[in-house]
Amino acid sequence: MGLSTNIQNDLRRAMKDKNAERVRALRMLASAVKNEEIGKRPVVLEESDVIAVIRREIKKLKDAIGQFRQVKREDLIKSYQAEADIFEEYLPAEMPEEDIRAMVKKKLSESPDKSFGVVMKMVMQELKGRAEGGVVSRIVKEELAR
Secondary structure, three states, X not given: OOXXXXXHHHHHHHHHHOOHHHHHHHHHHHHHHHHHHHHHOOOOOOHHHHHHHHHHHHHHHHHHHHHHHHXXXXXXXXXXXXXXXXXXXXXXXXXXXXXXXXXXXXXXXXXXXXXXHHHHHXXXXXXXXXXXXXXXXXXXHHHHHO
């Protein structure tokens, strides 16, 4: 069963349970996934594409939370954080930094071009959503500086 199917099933369950907060969050996530499917037609979304959509939606929520903190809107911070927490339930476990670092070192040794962009592209293609881009970027920069 795919990730988008899990989201739809959980949405139905939340509707039956009358959990309004979860229904709202899952509808927003299902809509974002559906919009991505429409944008990529006729290609069917893979799990890595759905994970990328979830990560993008979480990033939007976290950016909004940062702005709400500046204007001290605790009610909106709690609401958006709850949505982000629900979205994070659908993400696979993050890859440990040691494993990411080992992969970066391996790609650096394989690549004739040691530029940041080339190494990042190689690593991110292999990771396919198992690690955040910011973490990978930091590790690649550290390894290139050595």
